[in-house]
Every structure is written in C-alpha cells, then in structure tokens.
Amino acid sequence: MNVVTRLLQIVFVWLLASSILPAETPFVAGTGMTGAWYNPDRDGEGFLVEILDGDRALVTWFTYDTQGEQMWLIGTGKIDGDSLFFIAVQRTSGPVFGPDFDPGAVLRSDWGNLEFHFQGCNAGIVHYAGPAEFASGDINILRLTELRGAPCNDTRPFAMGFTAFPYEASQQGVDEAFRIIRDEADLAVLHFDDGIPWPEALADEGINGYPEALRSDWQGKKDRLPAGHKLLVSITPIAISRDSLALYNNGAESLPLSSIGEPWKDADFSHPDVV
Numbered sequence: 001m002n003v004v005t006r007l008l009q010i011v012f013v014w015l016l017a018s019s020i021l022p023a024e025t026p027f028v029a030g031t032g033m034t035g036a037w038y039n040p041d042r043d044g045e046g047f048l049v050e051i052l053d054g055d056r057a058l059v060t061w062f063t064y065d066t067q068g069e070q071m072w073l074i075g076t077g078k079i080d081g082d083s084l085f086f087i088a089v090q091r092t093s094g095p096v097f098g099p100d101f102d103p104g105a106v107l108r109s110d111w112g113n114l115e116f117h118f119q120g121c122n123a124g125i126v127h128y129a130g131p132a133e134f135a136s137g138d139i140n141i142l143r144l145t146e147l148r149g150a151p152c153n154d155t156r157p158f159a160m161g162f163t164a165f166p167y168e169a170s171q172q173g174v175d176e177a178f179r180i181i182r183d184e185a186d187l188a189v190l191h192f193d194d195g196i197p198w199p200e201a202l203a204d205e206g207i208n209g210y211p212e213a214l215r216s217d218w219q220g221k222k223d224r225l226p227a228g229h230k231l232l233v234s235i236t237p238i239a240i241s242r243d244s245l246a247l248y249n250n251g252a253e254s255l256p257l258s259s260i261g262e263p264w265k266d267a268d269f270s271h272p273d274v275v
Contacts, residue, residue, distance in 0.1 A: 032152025161187025195249030213251030
C-alpha cells in the first residue's frame with residue numbers, strides 16, 4: 001500500500017467518524033414550533049405562533065384585558081436559538097363586526113413585549129411585560145397543535161454540516177453558504193484545498209509562523225461561523241490534480257513547490273519533511 005492510498009484512507013475514516021458520532025446539539029426554535037400553544041390551567045386563552053423566513057416569527061395572543069373584555073395582541077419578532085423575542089407587541093381595537101366593518105377604524109396601540117423560551121418541542125415559558133395595569137409575569141405553555149409535515153426534534157443523533165464552498169463565485173453565493181450553515185446545520189466544515197504553507201508548517205513556530213495573510217483568511221472564515229457550531233477543519237496536502245503534493249500557499253497565492261527550493265521542489269509524499 002503506497003503512502004497516498006494510506007493517507008486517503010486515514011482522511012476518509014476521520015471524516016466518516018466525525019459525521020456519525022452522536023452530537024449533543026442545542027435546541028433551536030424552527031419551523032416545527034408553528035402552531036397553537038396554551039396553559040391548561042388558563043384554558044380560554046392561548047397563543048398562535050408562526051415561524052417565518054429570515055429568522056422571524058409572528059405571534060398572536062388571544063386573551064382578556066383587566067375589565068374582562070377580549071383582547072388580541074399581535075407582533076413580529078426574531079428567533080434566537082431556543083427563544084423568540086417580540087419587542088413591539090400591539091393591541092388592536094375599534095371596528096365593529098359584520099358588514100359595517102371599517103378597516104380605517106382599526107386602532108393600533110403599543111402594548112409591550114413577549115419572550116418565548118422553549119424547553120423542547122412541546123413546552124416552554126412565555127414572559128410578558130405590558131403596561132402598568134398588566135405588569136409582567138410568566139406563563140407556562142404546552143403545545144396544542146402542530147403544523148403537518150414539519151416535525152420538531154429536540155436533537156439529531158448526528159452532527160449535520162456543510163462546507164462553506166459557495167454555489168457561485170459571488171458575494172451573494174458566499175453569504176448564502178454561510179446562511180445555510182447558520183440556519184440548517186450544527187456542524188461547520190472548513191475545507192482548504194488551495195495549498196499548504198510547507199516550510200512554515202514544518203517550523204517550530206507552529207501556526208503563529210504561518211503567513212499573516214493566510215492566518216487572516218482562516219480567521220475571517222471562522223469568525224463568520226456560529227459560535228455554538230461544532231467545527232471540522234479539513235486541509236488537503238494533495239494537489240487539485242490529485243497526482244502530486246499540494247502547491248505552496250504563501251497567503252496571497254498558490255505557487256509551485258519549485259518556488260521555495262530544496263527540499264520541497266523534488267519532494268513527494270514519502271519525503272520525511274512532508275510526512
């Protein structure tokens with residue numbers, strides 16, 4: 001078995017093991033949280049939650065005011081991990097029922113804010129803070145209905161991830177790749193296939209001795225990844241043509257190994273410095 005074949009086997013096994021090992025993934029409020037929620041001890045009021053595009057959510061709270069009159073509160077907010085935050089919930093009033101309904105008579109007044117903190121797929125806590133007569137407090141909630149075809153799972157038995165390689169060579173493509181990693185994955189993969197800083201990698205300084213431009217590029221990519229995601233870094237020492245060593249990456253460009261002289265210009269996979 002030659003060195004290249006053995007190296008490829010090791011890389012494959014490492015990647016396979018990384019993909020199938022169980023991972024404790026944080027709960028995220030996704031599409032499956034859409035539905036009706038209520039507290040059985042407060043039967044007669046409840047919340048409708050709808051998860052929207054762009055990490056946004058819509059909530060409607062069917063409840064009552066301090067005089068016992070029905071009250072609808074509605075707001076849009078943002079998703080953050082396992083929580084939804086609605087900072088500008090409004091109360092509507094004004095029109096009358098039936099053919100005399102006049103949309104111009106609708107009155108919208110700022111009421112306060114709501115926070116949903118989910119403890120999983122079927123339970124959570126709502127924190128509310130309204131005007132003085134409503135004060136603030138917490139309501140435990142349970143799921144009442146769920147959206148068909150949008151199952152909610154607390155965790156996955158594996159870490160799912162994507163590389164940051166864009167679908168097209170544009171800023172839009174790059175941004176979309178990182179969005180998918182942020183919203184759909186819990187494992188991020190940074191795959192570098194553009195050469196190795198060979199002499200610097202062999203030196204005693206370690207990564208601190210790598211070309212500054214290269215370290216800056218790597219750090220910039222890492223900074224765009226969600227802090228809570230697991231990270232798999234894959235760096236290939238094989239050329240794009242898959243028949244020789246990778247080029248020399250000085251941080252600004254990838255150059256032939258001949259550009260850095262001995263012993264690299266004639267090195268192969270069996271060379272002790274390469275190993």
